[in-house]
Amino acid sequence: MWKGVLKFGGVEVGVKLYSALENKSVSFRLLSREHREPVRQVLLDQESGDFIQYGAAGRGFVQGDAIVALSGDELASLEPEPSRVIEVRSFVAPELLDARWFERPYWLGPDSGEEGWHALAAALERTQKVGLARWVMRKKEYVGGLRSYRGYPMLVTMRNREEVLLLDATDLRDDTGVKERELAMAAQLIAMMEGRFEPGSYADEYRERVLDLVERKKRGKTVKLPEPEEVAPVTDLAAALERSLAQEEARA
Amino acid sequence: MPEREQLNVRKRRPVWSGTLAFGLVTLPVELYPTVRPGRGSLRMIGPTGQPLARRYYSESGKELLQQDDIVRGFEVGDGEFVLIEDEELEALDPDHSRVISLDSFVPLSDIDPVLVENTYVLVPGKDAAPAYRLLVAAMAEAERAGIARFVLRDKAHLVAIVSREGSLRTMTLRYHDEVRTPEQIGLPEPEPADVELIGKIEKAAGKLTGDVLDENLLRDEASGRLEQLVKRKLSRHEDVHEMPAEDPDDEDDFEPTDVMELLRRSLESEGKRPG
Numbered sequence: 205m206w207k208g209v210l211k212f213g214g215v216e217v218g219v220k221l222y223s224a225l226e227n228k229s230v231s232f233r234l235l236s237r238e239h240r241e242p243v244r245q246v247l248l249d250q251e252s253g254d255f256i257q258y259g260a261a262g263r264g265f266v267q268g269d270a271i272v273a274l275s276g277d278e279l280a281s282l283e284p285e286p287s288r289v290i291e292v293r294s295f296v297a298p299e300l301l302d303a304r305w306f307e308r309p310y311w312l313g314p315d316s317g318e319e320g321w322h323a324l325a326a327a328l329e330r331t332q333k334v335g336l337a338r339w340v341m342r343k344k345e346y347v348g349g350l351r352s353y354r355g356y357p358m359l360v361t362m363r364n365r366e367e368v369l370l371l372d373a374t375d376l377r378d379d380t381g382v383k384e385r386e387l388a389m390a391a392q393l394i395a396m397m398e399g400r401f402e403p404g405s406y407a408d409e410y411r412e413r414v415l416d417l418v419e420r421k422k423r424g425k426t427v428k429l430p431e432p433e434e435v436a437p438v439t440d441l442a443a444a445l446e447r448s449l450a451q452e453e454a455r456a
Numbered sequence: 457m458p459e460r461e462q463l464n465v466r467k468r469r470p471v472w473s474g475t476l477a478f479g480l481v482t483l484p485v486e487l488y489p490t491v492r493p494g495r496g497s498l499r500m501i502g503p504t505g506q507p508l509a510r511r512y513y514s515e516s517g518k519e520l521l522q523q524d525d526i527v528r529g530f531e532v533g534d535g536e537f538v539l540i541e542d543e544e545l546e547a548l549d550p551d552h553s554r555v556i557s558l559d560s561f562v563p564l565s566d567i568d569p570v571l572v573e574n575t576y577v578l579v580p581g582k583d584a585a586p587a588y589r590l591l592v593a594a595m596a597e598a599e600r601a602g603i604a605r606f607v608l609r610d611k612a613h614l615v616a617i618v619s620r621e622g623s624l625r626t627m628t629l630r631y632h633d634e635v636r637t638p639e640q641i642g643l644p645e646p647e648p649a650d651v652e653l654i655g656k657i658e659k660a661a662g663k664l665t666g667d668v669l670d671e672n673l674l675r676d677e678a679s680g681r682l683e684q685l686v687k688r689k690l691s692r693h694e695d696v697h698e699m700p701a702e703d704p705d706d707e708d709d710f711e712p713t714d715v716m717e718l719l720r721r722s723l724e725s726e727g728k729r730p731g
Binding site for chain 2 (some may be wrong): 212213214215221222223224225226227229230232233234235236237238239240241242243245246247248249250251252254255256258261262263264265266267268269270271272274275278279281282283284292293294295296297298300301302304305307309311313314318319320322323324325326327329330331333335336337338344345347348353354355356358359362363364365367374375376377379380381382385386387390391393394397398399400401403404406407408409410411413414417418421422426429430433435436437439440441444445447448449451452454
């Protein structure tokens with residue numbers, strides 16, 4: 205939990221950040237097969253063959269074929285000034301932000317008085333806009349989106365521009381090879397499979413199966429592996445679409 | 457330089473490859489990431505300025521380990537592990553390990569960004585461009601996301617596949633119980649607030665509201681300062697070392713542009729059919 209003050213245009217609201225994520229994946233350790241013990245990660249200097257301690261390793265910035273070494277002092281000089289301010293600089297419609305930008309969501313709870321927080325929650329819910337915010341948390345600079353989710357204020361950290369932008373410049377649309385009849389059948393098939401997305405209806409059953417596998421192996425049971433079935437790619441699109449439509453119709 | 461050639465091929469290794477199924481239409485596909493992992497290009501370096509290689513080491517064996525010497529383990533007691541092989545994980549759900557099967561199509565607005573974990577792009581495999589183009593066109597027209605499940609490494613993912621700018625993007629989604637609820641955190645329930653205060657906040661937000669996204673607001677200022685410093689040192693040839701021809705940790709050096717180029721080529725080589 206981290207405390208900050210949300211600020212924009214004369215508005216100041218004290219907030220607490222709580223991670224909204226809970227990792228439920230089964231976590232494994234990496235082991236040496238021979239010795240059945242956890243492996244150790246090491247940093248290897250390939251020139252000398254020496255292992256370098258994490259604390260002793262320097263930092264370098266890769267630029268093309270060059271690597272520029274940076275001293276501890278130089279890196280420290282780049283660190284942002286510590287601050288508690290979460291500054292919102294602009295609000296935009298949510299459609300302008302691709303989901304790829306977003307990284308980690310945090311719920312915002314009230315800090316020092318609930319009145320401002322209740323008003324913030326109400327205002328965000330009414331406007332349905334996303335505020336672009338900037339703050340420094342634990343020596344790191346963040347850019348994030350302030351929004352309402354399920355009626356509560358939420359701040360979602362965003363990946364930086366350099367991490368995601370490159371894709372958007374590439375438009376590969378080209379329908380010239382697509383046949384009208386196939387497109388119509390594909391549209392019909394999509395329509396037959398229409399539904400709403402209800403996150404609550406999907407459970408991670410695989411997680412249970414993994415734990416079950418562990419349990420069986422622990423009791424010394426051998427596990428029989430099924431032969432994987434190969435799926436052949438379809439060459440006659442129209443025929444495959446026709447059969448798919450017939451199959452969906454039979455199911456309905 | 458043959459080494460460079462090989463390196464590029466390795467860099468383009470997909471995170472997953474298998475079959476995409478739409479009804480009985482099946483096509484081979486490969487999945488590539490669309491964001492660079494980690495931030496910037498800061499690397500750990502040794503005393504002479506060369507990048508260090510991250511490797512795994514066995515204490516008992518006193519040796520460096522190769523990929524084949526390493527296996528997943530699940531701790532069942534103090535220092536006691538059950539070994540789990542890749543094939544065993546795959547066998548837990550063989551259908552979803554090899555096939556991404558689109559089983560429903562939902563409105564795009566049903567996919568809240570909070571649920572989106574990571575975004576990948578699907579690239580058609582051999583002879584699959586026509587089916588890929590057809591799906592791109594049909595899904596764009598329907599303005600719907602295809603929902604599917606598949607297993608990537610040791611996790612079963614729920615994914616939403618959308619057609620965007622001629623490609624099929626695949627977003628892995630968080631399961632509903634992986635996003636904590638405000639109740640779980642113990643947040644107070646929203647109450648009717650002071651109308652004047654709400655008005656003041658809305659007005660302040662309204663003044664800052666724009667119709668376009670100023671991408672400069674998303675720029676990471678820390679990276680900017682770092683780049684300035686690097687530029688300065690490069691121009692003075694200060695602490696500049698040569699990058700080895702073969703990067704010891706090439707996974708950190710992924711370029712999304714390579715992937716889009718790969719997609720463009722695989723679409724163009726066989727995208728058009730006679731007739």
